[in-house]
Amino acid sequence: MIQHLAILGLGLIGGSFARALRASGAVGTITGFDTDPQQTTTALRLGVIDRAADSASAAVAEAQVVVIAVPVLHTADALRACRDALLPDVVVTDVGSTKGSVLADIRRDFGELPPWFVPGHPIAGTEKSGVANAVVDLFRNRRVILTPHAHQDPAACATVTALWRSVGARVVEMAAARHDAIFAATSHFPHLLAFAFVDMLARRDDADDVFPNAGGGFRDFTRIASSSPAMWHDIVRANAGPVRDLLAQQIEELQGLLALMDAGDWPALQVVFERARAARERHLSQIE
C-alpha cells in the first residue's frame, strides 16, 4: 500500500484517479495541488483529496508516488516545480495523451530520463474537464498504456502498474513512438476533425438555424468538439508530426470523394461507405 500519494493537476483525470484510488484502498493519504486554486478547493470540498497543498513542492514533500495530470505541454513544468522536494525513492508518473513530447521535455530538464519516471496514458476520459466532473469508475476495464524508457527502473514500473490495476484498469506496455502514432490516428486527429467541422458550421450565416435542427448523428459525430480547447491545443501541438500527416492524407481522401461525386460515380461512393462500415463492425466485434 502507498501511504502517501500526491496528484499535481486536479482535473478530470487527476480527480478521477484520486477518487478511484481512494475507493480501492490502495493509498493512504492523497495530497493535491492545482495551479488553479479553485480546482484545489473544490477537490478538498468534494473529498477527492485529503489535503490541499499551496505549491507543487509542498504537495510532493511526503509522497512516495507523484501523479502528474496536467495538459501535456505543462507536464515538465509541473515536475520542474517540485523536483527539489521529491523524496529520494519517489516514483513519478503522468497521464498525458502524448508520450514522445513528455519524454523529450523531461529529458531536456534532467539531461537523461530519470529511472523513477514512468510515462503513462489511461485510455479513458470524457469531453468534460475539471475535478467536479471526476468519476470514481472512469478507469474500470479500460486500458492504461505505459511506455517505459531505456533508463526505466522496473520496480517503479511495477508500482505504477499495481496502482492502475487496483482501480480496475488493464495495463499494457508499448514504445512511446508507437503509442503516439496509434493515438494520432484514433484520438488526436479525430478531435481536430470534430473541432474543424463544428467551427465550419458555426461560421455559416445560417448557423442559428442549423444547430437547433441537428439530430443524433450530429451529436455523436461532434461530441468530442466539446472537449477542452487548451488540453487539445497541447495534444495536437505535442504530436504535430503524425497528426499533420493524417490531415494531409484525409484531405487527399476527401478530394477523392469530391472527384467521385463530380463524376457522378455513386456506386464507387457506396463502396467506400461499405468498406468503412465493415471495418468498424470488425473493430467493434474484436473489442475485448
Ligand SMILES: NC(=O)c1ccc[n+]([C@@H]2O[C@H](COP(=O)([O-])OP(=O)(O)OC[C@H]3O[C@@H](n4cnc5c(N)ncnc54)[C@H](O)[C@@H]3O)[C@@H](O)[C@H]2O)c1
Ligand atoms: N480528458 C481526457 O479524455 C483524457 C484522457 C486521457 C488522458 N488525458 C490527459 O490527462 C491530462 C489531464 O487532462 P484532464 O482531462 O484531466 O484536464 P483538465 O483540464 O480537467 O485538468 C487539468 C488540470 O491541470 C491543471 N494544471 C495545469 N498546469 C498545471 C501545473 N503546472 N501544475 C498543477 N496543475 C496544473 C489545470 O489547472 C487543470 O485543473 C492531460 O495531459 C490529458 O492529455 C485526458
